Amino acid sequence: MIPYKSIISIDKKRQQAVYLQLANQLIELMKSGILLPNAKLPSSRIMADLIGLHRKTIVACYDELLIQGWLVSIPKKGTYVHAELPLLKPRALEQNHKSIPSKTGFSFYKKDQSNRRLSDRKAGITYVNDGVTDVRLTPIKEIAQIYKSVCNSRLVPRHLGYGSTLGSLELRKVLVTYLNETRGIKLTLDNILITRGSQHGIYLASQLLVKSGDIIIAGTTNYISADYTFVNADAKILRIPVDDHGIDTKAVELICKKKKVKAIYVTSHHHHPTTKTMSAERRLHLLNLAQEYKFAIIEDDYDYDFHYNQAPILPLMSHDIHGQVIYIGSLCKTVAPTFRVGYMIAAKDFVTEAANLRRYIDRQGDPLLELTFARFIQSGSLNRHINKTLKVYRKRRDLFVNQLNELKEFFEFDIPAGGMAFWLRLKRPYTWDQVATIARNHKLEIGEWQRYDLNNNGHNAIRLGFATYNEEEIDSLFDKLHKTMKSLKRQVKL
Ligand SMILES: Cc1ncc(COP(=O)(O)O)c(C=O)c1O
Known part of the structure; x- marks a missing residue:
């Protein structure tokens, strides 16, 4: 007989009920081939004696395993392991399944070439x-209060279910006004998708723009996560110089004369990483090129809110009359990276498609949080x-x-x-x-x-x-x- 007493270990302090602990351990024995198909289990009374548990616990355990289909009960004969239970690869007794293996048993595509991980921070460093x-400057108490009042509202059930893939309607409305007023972008509700931050917007844009080998232009030095996002979409990145006036648009023109360009990625306000602001002349040049050569401008305005010397420069989006620009921004830098709330602004057809694609990634955003931020912006707290x-x-x-x-x-x-x-x-x-x-x-x-x-x-x-x-x-x-x-x-x- 199987030495149940030495194999089964029950911890009464665990949250999981004792009969389930026992059931799971018996399942492990069946999966690993220690308890073979058709094997007879000790009667509930004998099992109770063997492992020192109450008989009722054993009965509950066997009942559970009968319902789950691991065991069968034959009247007047006893309880048996199901005859057709397929065996998993048998393991030695001592190698029982204790944790998820570190490597999969199948192949998959590794998408992240960067290997970037934030390491744990150590004190004193x-x-x-x-x-x-x-x-530390994030007004977390105020945000929490708004969140609480949103949750206490009698309308809260409206925001607890599945919602629009475009994001919270309230936040979209507030952002339409806010972005029109602060950035001179003439958008309407048709032009905005709420994202979970700028990175989400860059990802959606890259997936919609790029097919294998399509060309994306970026600076010789560029925001690394955007680079990797484009590479993951299978884009070919062509590099152009960056100087004190931002990316060199003459170099863009030279490329366009020879090759079909799908998009250019710009952080027009402050180039990432060099911090240089793109000159007005180059902005207009780039817009004209985009119209002439029919490429998209992915404008990542990640730090529009932080300008120290003069008023912020209006984004390329505010001058775009031909639907060339996909404008991406977020509150993650402005308020706190933990709040994944951002937006993508573009022509209606692109926004609609991005919202459709988003459905397959995270279905929708976080309506309660988005509503909280709608109120936060509307009350003037963001400003x-x-x-x-x-x-x-x-x-x-x-x-x-x-x-x-x-x-x-x-x-x-x-x-x-x-x-x-x-x-x-x-x-x-x-x-x-x-x-x-x-x-x-x-x-x-x-x-x-x-x-x-x-x-x-x-x-x-x-x-x-x-x-x-x-x-x-x-x-x-x-x-x-x-x-x-x-x-x-x-x-x-x-
Ligand atoms: C240039 C640039 N774009 C986008 C992002 C991503 O921002 P978010 O947190 O809104 O996804 C960052 C974050 O550091 C950034 O530096």
């Missing part, structure tokens, strides 16, 4: 980032939050400037007119590889500096985010950077 929101964070970020940017001025021997930089990062160029002969290695000794983590130059332009630059650090943290970061550069200089001299 300062992490350089590429320009992210200081979530108040932007004004508040702008002041804080500008001050932090200026503190960074003061600190970086002390390190001019090593670095070149321009003062960013907007966004949340510097484009920090390291002077030769120093390399970021050296800086990153030494910085680690000083508890400073430079991060994935390689991602800014995947195409080997040799610009020797990284993005240095400034928005997340308070004054004390800025002092600490630069103290570590000073120490790093001092020891690097010593090493290079030797």
Whole structure:
């Protein structure tokens, strides 16, 4: 007989009922071939004695397994393992199935070439980032209050079921007004799809625009996740130079004269990663080219809200009269990345198709959250939050400037007119590889500096985010950077 007593282990402190624990363990024995088809199980009384449980528990367990079809009961004879139970590959007793295997038993396509993972943060280490929101400033209490009042409303059941794949109607209406007023985009309800952030919009656009080998133009250095999204869609990316006025549109024209271009990806307000703003002349040139050569402009306006010197430049979308632009934005940078609320604005036919495609990815957005953000924007809270964070970020940017001025021997930089990062160029002969290695000794983590130059332009630059650090943290970061550069200089001299 199977040594049930030594195999079965029941933990009465677990949340799962004892009879189910027993049933699951018996299933494992059947799946692994230890309990074979047609094998007779001990009667409930004997099993109860064998494993020290109440007889009623055994009866409940056997009943469950009978209902599930693992066992059969033959009157006056007893309880048996189902005769036609297919065996899974038998395992040795001690190799019982304890966890999901680390590798699948089938092949699949690996889509992510980047291998980028956010590692766990360790206390005491300062992490350089590429320009992210200081979530300590997020008005979370206010957002929570609005969310609560949305949930308490008698209309809440309307928002708990399946909704439109276009996203919450209330939020779409509020954004139509908001984007018309702030960005001069002449959109109507036909032109907007609520997304779960900009990345979602980039993904949808790439899936609708690209078939294998289609050409997408992007800067020689570009936002890495957009690059990978296009590569995953099987696009061929052609690179064009980026200078102080943004992407070089003459280079776009040269490509268009020779090849059929499907789309161009631009972060027109502040180019990612170089932070440069695209000049008015190039904006209009690009729009004309798009119309002439019939390509799409994917305008990722990820940090429109952060501009320190003058009013923000109107997006390309606001000048587009021929339906060439797909405008993508989100509240993830402005409020907090955790709130996956963004939008895609385009001509009606494209928005409709994007909404159809979205159905297969996540069906719809998060209606309660979207309604919360509709109220947050409508009440003026979003604008108040932007004004508040702008002041804080500008001050932090200026503190960074003061600190970086002390390190001019090593670095070149321009003062960013907007966004949340510097484009920090390291002077030769120093390399970021050296800086990153030494910085680690000083508890400073430079991060994935390689991602800014995947195409080997040799610009020797990284993005240095400034928005997340308070004054004390800025002092600490630069103290570590000073120490790093001092020891690097010593090493290079030797
Ligand atoms: C240029 C750019 N586009 C898009 C995104 C993605 O933003 P979201 O969080 O809205 O998906 C980021 C995030 O860092 C970004 O830097």
